[in-house]
Amino acid sequence: MSFTRPAEIAYNGPMKILVIEDDREAAEYLEKAFTEAGHTAHVAGDGETGFALADSGDYDVMVVDRMMPRRDGLSVIAALRSRGNTTPVLILSALGEVDDRVTGLRAGGDDYLTKPYAFTELLARVEALNRRAGARESETVYRVGDLELDRLSHSVKRAGREIVLQPREFRLLEYLMRHAGQVVTRTMLLENVWDYHFDPQTNVIDVHVSRLRGKIEKGFDKPILHTIRGAGYMLKSG
Numbered sequence: 001m002s003f004t005r006p007a008e009i010a011y012n013g014p015m016k017i018l019v020i021e022d023d024r025e026a027a028e029y030l031e032k033a034f035t036e037a038g039h040t041a042h043v044a045g046d047g048e049t050g051f052a053l054a055d056s057g058d059y060d061v062m063v064v065d066r067m068m069p070r071r072d073g074l075s076v077i078a079a080l081r082s083r084g085n086t087t088p089v090l091i092l093s094a095l096g097e098v099d100d101r102v103t104g105l106r107a108g109g110d111d112y113l114t115k116p117y118a119f120t121e122l123l124a125r126v127e128a129l130n131r132r133a134g135a136r137e138s139e140t141v142y143r144v145g146d147l148e149l150d151r152l153s154h155s156v157k158r159a160g161r162e163i164v165l166q167p168r169e170f171r172l173l174e175y176l177m178r179h180a181g182q183v184v185t186r187t188m189l190l191e192n193v194w195d196y197h198f199d200p201q202t203n204v205i206d207v208h209v210s211r212l213r214g215k216i217e218k219g220f221d222k223p224i225l226h227t228i229r230g231a232g233y234m235l236k237s238g
Contacts, residue, residue, distance in 0.1 A: 015039045015060040015130050020050030020076065021092070022068040030063065033119050047071025054080055058188045059087050060133065061126050066093035066104060074107040081108035084183040084234060088129035092117070142177035145237025147216060147224055149177050158216055168193070169212050176225070176235040185232040209233060 017034055019041055021027040027043045034041035042057070044050035048070045054062060064073040077089050089111075091104045096114035104112045111125050142149045146159040154170060156163045165173065172193050176184055189205055190196040213225045226234045 015126070016058070017041045017126065018044065018050065018054055018057065018059040018062045018087075020044045020047065020054075020062065020068070020073065021065040022046055023065070026065075030119075030122075033123075037123060047073060047076045051076045051079060054085065054087065055083065056185055056187050058192060060130050062087055062089045063122070063126065064089055064091055064109070066091055066095065074104060074109075077108040083231065084181060084228075086133075086179075086182050088133050090122070090125055090129060092122075142174070142180070144177055144180045144235055145222070145224060146220075147177070147237070149174060156216070158220060161219075163215050165212070165215060168208060169215070172208055172212055173216070173235075176233065180235045183228050183231045183234050188232070 015034075017039055019027055019030050019034075021030065021043065022045055024045065027045065031041045031043050042053060042059075044053050047068045050064065050068075051071060054076070064077060066073040073091060073093075077091070080087070089109045091109040091112045092115060093100060093104065093112065094115045101112045110129055113122055113125060140151050142151070148157045149170075150156075151174065156165055156170065156173065172189070175189065175193050179188075186205055187199075190199065194204065209225070209227075213223075216225060217223055222237065224235060224237055226236065228234050
């Protein structure tokens, strides 16, 4: 595989990227190049490992090779999408015909790059995917159904009724609303709401989710915070 390396790379802020690629040389190259560009890259050498990492991690963008052992890239993407994972995906493939691209995009990919590629183009595409996804990050007001959270005033309302939350409850709800419609795992909550990078083996998440659910659902007909058995939680209306 041939790569071309840029002399300078535009820097748009650090990203956490998952690379699922069975070609060890290509995977190591991407890991090194992303790191040198100021990003964090995790590498999985096959589809099964990649699916497990993607399902439990909180990545900004995924770069997924189409043809892999144990599980091909398209089935990994389709399985993640079926679980509510909306992380942007760039598919890498030696198959460059129009039908191949259409199949990849319909499986849940967001962009498609044919091998061999220049890293400058790959990085530009990854940054573009992250910018699109990041538009939600920059919003100051999140809305899911009749639930509204204002990040600037630190206020929460449902159907116009003000709901008073403790700081950790607010942070928990903010994270769930930012990922509305997606399954949010316990690991994601521990890392992003509690800043734990290990499992404290306590029921801290269950307690806070229960309290939060009581506050945002009490007096309302429709549940909005759902427990996805064996997976985590999902905030969605209806």
